[in-house]
Amino acid sequence: MTQSQSFEHLAIIGIGLIGSSIALAAREHGAAGLVTLYDQDEDVRQRATGLGLGCVCDDVAQAVAGADLVILCVPSGSMGAAGALIAPYLKPEAVVTDVGSVKAAVIEQLLSVLPTSAYLVPGHPIAGTERSGPEAGFASLFAKRWAILTPLDDPRPDYGDKVQALVGFWEKLGSQVELMEPARHDLVLAMTSHLPHLIAFCVVATAEDVEAVTDSEVIKFSAGGFRDFTRIAASDPTMWRDVFLLNREAVLDLLGRFSEDLTALRRAIRWGDGDTLFKTFERARRMRREVIEAGQDSDAPNFGRDQTR
């Protein structure tokens, strides 16, 4: 199998935002011939039918049988169960990957349930929105986004070819692919994704609990900055619960750092130390410019939200 080849048969397990987007993108870009999908939730399977995703199967055996590539698109904490579910039906030499936001813990779950004949190449597309469910998917979700793969130390001579085939798959979907050690992935994502989400969830919860300010006041005047936190905090609660439980050490470590830094800013406010505040804010502004220059965000003000010139 070479990088230019497509997978003949792609099976997607878990039909949420990511699973449905992969199905749409793979079909649009011809990255797979047949696309079969399965979700444990009957209601989700029904809603997924008719969205143009591919063949939604009522039976996991049918979805997986003969698939060259199986992508597990379930919350990180359910990867082991999903792997056990597909294990009996996997074609020998099938490539199995996942989209979990945590890698080391997911790999541990999957290695204990998958047959040794399968080729496990764990992955994580850095893409998503605050929406959930099969209806939330769209084909361009992965375009110009990073997809991280964390290959294992698999001694089989053709393991590298399987990795390259999966690299080619994500590139067909429009992604740039980065190979990384699982532990490094978990550390980097703890900073760029897990910590920001935890903090956004927490700010929104604090706002809801503060008795001195009513919820309706918070909502009414949320354009001052709060509304951006509500967007981040609208992401799937199950997925995020699993992320924090499974990437505990890295998240706790960074939370400690953040709390120290916040305490320093708090002290600067209490003592009227404007210089410390100004210097911190100036540094933050520089980082924004670098994110824009790296093509990781739109430079339209407000994400283009208020931009009607």
Next chain:
Amino acid sequence: MTQSQSFEHLAIIGIGLIGSSIALAAREHGAAGLVTLYDQDEDVRQRATGLGLGCVCDDVAQAVAGADLVILCVPSGSMGAAGALIAPYLKPEAVVTDVGSVKAAVIEQLLSVLPTSAYLVPGHPIAGTERSGPEAGFASLFAKRWAILTPLDDPRPDYGDKVQALVGFWEKLGSQVELMEPARHDLVLAMTSHLPHLIAFCVVATAEDVEAVTDSEVIKFSAGGFRDFTRIAASDPTMWRDVFLLNREAVLDLLGRFSEDLTALRRAIRWGDGDTLFKTFERARRMRREVIEAGQDSDAPNFGRDQTR
């Protein structure tokens, strides 16, 4: 003066994002006849000329002389200085307002420098982007946004008419106007704007300082959530330094609440308490729906950023 009347002559002191946007909006909607502008920075005055804002004056006396409405659009910590600068040239009975993000402290500064003949009606439009400077302004910035006015206990019989005239001015610019006590404003905005900004600044600073993850890794994979924090944290450092110094008590109080709540989440992560995490995340999601329903944000996923269906 009745609500339907426009101001004949509007003077804007401070030509940044807000000042230039007010000028453009007032001209577009006929909310003022003559618009004069002044900024202490000669470079800003030069850049502001030719943007269609109105008459950019090199002399504050000329900008203010004869104005019915003067709007101070400088950082909250410079309001006293700006008020002292305009005081000698104010027409008797001129309405003076401001756009400061903090009200009680700004009112204290202004009352000590403005002549008693002026009508001070403090204000704060809940609108802005992460951009700064005269070039950043656009006429629709205030459309469908809230503008808060915090009228004083001024015993003059026509003070109420002046407040109504200013209400009419903001409505012409497309805003909905809310009247509020200054202290209440400072508390509500501490929650909806000041705390979120401080936290965003802090997350970005923490990311920059963490040795284990390089800045380039943070930037590369910022689409996981971090990039939204960099947008909020890109706002004007001087403006925000002043906000935190001048609204110290309310911000410190809410910071204490937030830190407690974050410690509780940290504990839940450490002890593997998934229920607490899930419940907190579910609550946060509900708040998002209410923000959307209240018309305070776009419900396009990712603010419409990746939406190319």
